[in-house]
Amino acid sequence: LYQLRDFKTASQSRFRKKARRLLKISFHVVNTELSKLLxxxxxxxxxxxxxxxxxxxxxxxxxxxxxxxxxxxxPANALVEIVTQQWGIGELRLLLPAMAELGRQRxxxxxxxxxxxxxxxxxAKHGINLKHTLMLLPEDTHQDVLxxxxxxxxxxxxxxxxxxxERLADRTVRRLQLAAEAGSSLGILFRTVDxxxxxxxxxxxxxxxxxxxxxxxxxxxxxxxxxxxxxL
Amino acid sequence: MIVSxxxxxxxxxxxxxxxxxxxxxxxxxxxxxxxxxxxxxxEALDRTLLxxxxxxGVIEDIAGQRVIHxxxxxxxxxxxxxxxxxxxxxxxxPKLQVHGRDPQAEEETLNRxxxxxxxxxxxxxxxxxxxxxxxxxxxxxxxxxxxxxxxxLCNELSAHINHFLVAVAPTSLASLLLAxxxxxxxxxxxxxxxxxxxxxxxxxLPLEPNQIKQLTRAGLHELQDLWRLPRDGLARRFGPxxxxxxxxxxxxxxxxxxxxxxxxxxxxSLELPAExxxxxxxxxxxxxxxxxxxxxxxxKDAGITRLQFILYHIxxxxxxxxxxxxxxxxEESHWLSLLAEHxxxxxxxxxxxxxxxxxxxxxxxxxxxxxxxxxxxxxxxxLAPQQEWDQMLEHLQARLGRKALRGLQALADHRPEQAxxxxxxxxxxxxxxxxxxxxxxxxxxxxxxxxxxxxxxxYQGSLSxxxxxxxxxxxxxxxxxxxxDYYIATDxxxxxxxxxxxxxxxxxxxxxxxxx
Numbered sequence: 001l002y003q004l005r006d007f008k009t010a011s012q013s014r015f016r017k018k019a020r021r022l023l024k025i026s027f028h029v030v031n032t033e034l035s036k037l038l039x040x041x042x043x044x045x046x047x048x049x050x051x052x053x054x055x056x057x058x059x060x061x062x063x064x065x066x067x068x069x070x071x072x073x074x075p076a077n078a079l080v081e082i083v084t085q086q087w088g089i090g091e092l093r094l095l096l097p098a099m100a101e102l103g104r105q106r107x108x109x110x111x112x113x114x115x116x117x118x119x120x121x122x123x124a125k126h127g128i129n130l131k132h133t134l135m136l137l138p139e140d141t142h143q144d145v146l147x148x149x150x151x152x153x154x155x156x157x158x159x160x161x162x163x164x165x166e167r168l169a170d171r172t173v174r175r176l177q178l179a180a181e182a183g184s185s186l187g188i189l190f191r192t193v194d195x196x197x198x199x200x201x202x203x204x205x206x207x208x209x210x211x212x213x214x215x216x217x218x219x220x221x222x223x224x225x226x227x228x229x230x231x232l
Numbered sequence: 233m234i235v236s237x238x239x240x241x242x243x244x245x246x247x248x249x250x251x252x253x254x255x256x257x258x259x260x261x262x263x264x265x266x267x268x269x270x271x272x273x274x275e276a277l278d279r280t281l282l283x284x285x286x287x288x289g290v291i292e293d294i295a296g297q298r299v300i301h302x303x304x305x306x307x308x309x310x311x312x313x314x315x316x317x318x319x320x321x322x323x324x325x326p327k328l329q330v331h332g333r334d335p336q337a338e339e340e341t342l343n344r345x346x347x348x349x350x351x352x353x354x355x356x357x358x359x360x361x362x363x364x365x366x367x368x369x370x371x372x373x374x375x376x377x378x379x380x381x382x383x384x385l386c387n388e389l390s391a392h393i394n395h396f397l398v399a400v401a402p403t404s405l406a407s408l409l410l411a412x413x414x415x416x417x418x419x420x421x422x423x424x425x426x427x428x429x430x431x432x433x434x435x436x437l438p439l440e441p442n443q444i445k446q447l448t449r450a451g452l453h454e455l456q457d458l459w460r461l462p463r464d465g466l467a468r469r470f471g472p473x474x475x476x477x478x479x480x481x482x483x484x485x486x487x488x489x490x491x492x493x494x495x496x497x498x499x500x501s502l503e504l505p506a507e508x509x510x511x512x513x514x515x516x517x518x519x520x521x522x523x524x525x526x527x528x529x530x531x532k533d534a535g536i537t538r539l540q541f542i543l544y545h546i547x548x549x550x551x552x553x554x555x556x557x558x559x560x561x562x563e564e565s566h567w568l569s570l571l572a573e574h575x576x577x578x579x580x581x582x583x584x585x586x587x588x589x590x591x592x593x594x595x596x597x598x599x600x601x602x603x604x605x606x607x608x609x610x611x612x613x614x615l616a617p618q619q620e621w622d623q624m625l626e627h628l629q630a631r632l633g634r635k636a637l638r639g640l641q642a643l644a645d646h647r648p649e650q651a652x653x654x655x656x657x658x659x660x661x662x663x664x665x666x667x668x669x670x671x672x673x674x675x676x677x678x679x680x681x682x683x684x685x686x687x688x689x690x691y692q693g694s695l696s697x698x699x700x701x702x703x704x705x706x707x708x709x710x711x712x713x714x715x716x717d718y719y720i721a722t723d724x725x726x727x728x729x730x731x732x733x734x735x736x737x738x739x740x741x742x743x744x745x746x747x748x
Contacts, residue, residue: 088727088746092673119745120642120652122671135638144632151628157621207726
């Protein structure tokens with residue numbers, strides 16, 4: 001009986017060793033395969049790890065900011081929320097380099113119901129392509145603004161769409177984010193309230209003594225809450 | 233005075249005679265048949281009018297006053313005449329139903345009749361607002377003689393319209409004059425025109441009012457009075473235009489007329505099984521009509537850029553939806569989505585009982601060329617960027633209105649307000665002039681006055697000015713003269729503002745922009 005038990009345990013242990021070895025190998029294979037799949041997938045949020053630059057980011061024109069953003073620039077095909085307490089602190093200058101770059105690619109910049117008049121000579125001076133600038137000035141409703149934004153974001157020819165909605169339901173933001181993903185443009189929402197939202201990137205702007213402080217509150221594809229100081 | 237031997241009511245013997253005279257005149261001389269529709273304004277509306285037993289009238293606005301344009305026979309028997317004010321008409325006949333004039337419906341009816349008249353002759357000319365001219369000399373041989381043609385035309389015409397007057401004359405102007413005066417005669421020889429037209433009243437000729445006044449003041453009341461006057465004197469006193477007009481009516485001078493071409497239009501209507509208000513069912517009906525249109529267009533290899541949906545209601549004027557596109561298209565889904573946009577915005581006054589689709593004249597279809605290798609095979613049907621952009625603009629325009637779409641343009645002017653403007657979208661722009669100075673990205677629509685508190689400027693807290701002022705002045709040449717000192721100011725939050733002091737008026741401070 002002892003012998004038998006010995007034999008049993010011996011065979012079991014041998015079998016176990018073998019199985020363990022096999023498992024190890026298969027784990028290794030699966031691991032490498034998995035990591036291959038996961039690496040470079042922009043739709044996957046990988047917790048603490050950053051998965052390197054995802055393709056398609058639009059250069060912000062500020063190297064410090066590019067370095068802090070997971071997409072190494074403004075995320076393409078996505079919605080960006082810019083939170084500021086008031087207009088005029090530099091929120092447009094933050095976007096100007098990207099706008100100018102899109103204009104050079106002859107993609108359209110669409111302003112939907114801006115709070116003031118975008119001043120054409122200043123825009124031209126900063127290299128914005130006015131020929132590819134479209135103003136949408138719906139007469140009244142909030143509803144029309146959001147409708148236009150969604151419509152515009154779904155197209156492939158639009159480069160950037162900007163809107164200044166007063167109030168927004170999370171559901172609407174989600175719709176806009178999906179629209180932006182379906183199209184190929186960057187949607188920018190300027191907001192005054194800071195709330196969690198489904199947008200791919202949310203930043204808060206603050207005046208800094210020598211320029212602008214950009215707080216990255218949420219960035220899809222990275223979890224760093226960074227603050228970047230920009231000289232404008 | 234010439235006795236009017238050749239003015240006769242239609243009868244066989246005379247027609248025989250006219251055929252003989254026709255063969256004797258050697259070169260081709262036209263013969264015009266005029267169909268005059270005295271109640272067109274009323275009959276064009278008859279689709280929507282229901283109670284035909286009651287007296288009806290069509291009204292129009294003349295110098296802010298609503299007057300009767302056309303009255304039905306029942307209304308006329310009550311004493312209502314053209315030009316009567318609506319209050320007077322309703323006092324005479326309290327049961328009078330009035331409707332606003334619909335020039336578009338009139339034009340449509342006239343066009344429809346012109347298409348119908350195409351079976352009699354290829355040469356048709358429209359005389360808006362209410363007459364149709366047919367050149368029938370070429371068709372006489374086909375129909376045998378004039379009386380057969382005349383009879384068939386009148387028989388068939390009565391199926392389309394109730395009130396019409398028909399006159400035949402060798403010149404189109406003469407036939408029009410005769411028919412519009414209710415003189416339903418047939419004149420085949422040019423020599424007979426003078427006597428036929430002689431008894432027409434000058435006051436009802438389509439001449440300018442002051443010319444008519446001049447003529448009547450000179451004691452000339454009928455056209456035959458004019459025949460008696462020497463030509464040179466007539467031309468001197470009333471201008472060569474009048475003489476020219478008379479010569480054309482008598483066939484002494486050639487007439488120029490536009491020939492009506494049958495448009496390749498599509499029209500179809502669908503009677504709905506019930507009174508419908510629901511949007512999905514209406515769209516379904518529209519899809520059915522559009523389907524027909526697309527098949528028609530495909531068969532002709534054509535496209536259209538505009539089409540019109542007319543929704544008919546009970547007891548209510550019809551609602552119209554016009555849809556336009558930038559390029560001719562024959563894609564059903566696109567039209568349908570534009571229609572949905574329109575229907576969404578339209579408030580239906582009543583349920584719809586019938587739907588009608590009509591297109592503008594078709595054009596050769598030029599499809600936009602796409603690339604050989606689809607760039608985005610995953611997104612289903614790839615579109616050329618320009619086409620996609622146009623489709624999007626059409627959608628935006630359909631919902632927001634044409635005015636909501638603007639372009640931006642920088643202008644070469646040193647005054648802030650004159651240095652930019654909105655342009656209608658889609659207009660190519662001149663390159664923007666380059667500027668050296670610092671300008672704000674945001675401009676306020678109107679300069680906003682700033683308060684002074686204890687010698688400090690205030691805008692949501694006190695402002696501090698930085699740097700030297702920039703003086704901008706001038707503008708006397710277009711009446712928008714300014715004289716301002718512009719500063720860059722920083723507020724307590726750190727926003728940079730563009731403020732100025734108005735030197736020309738009250739030396740007050742204003743905010744004009746934000747540096748954004």
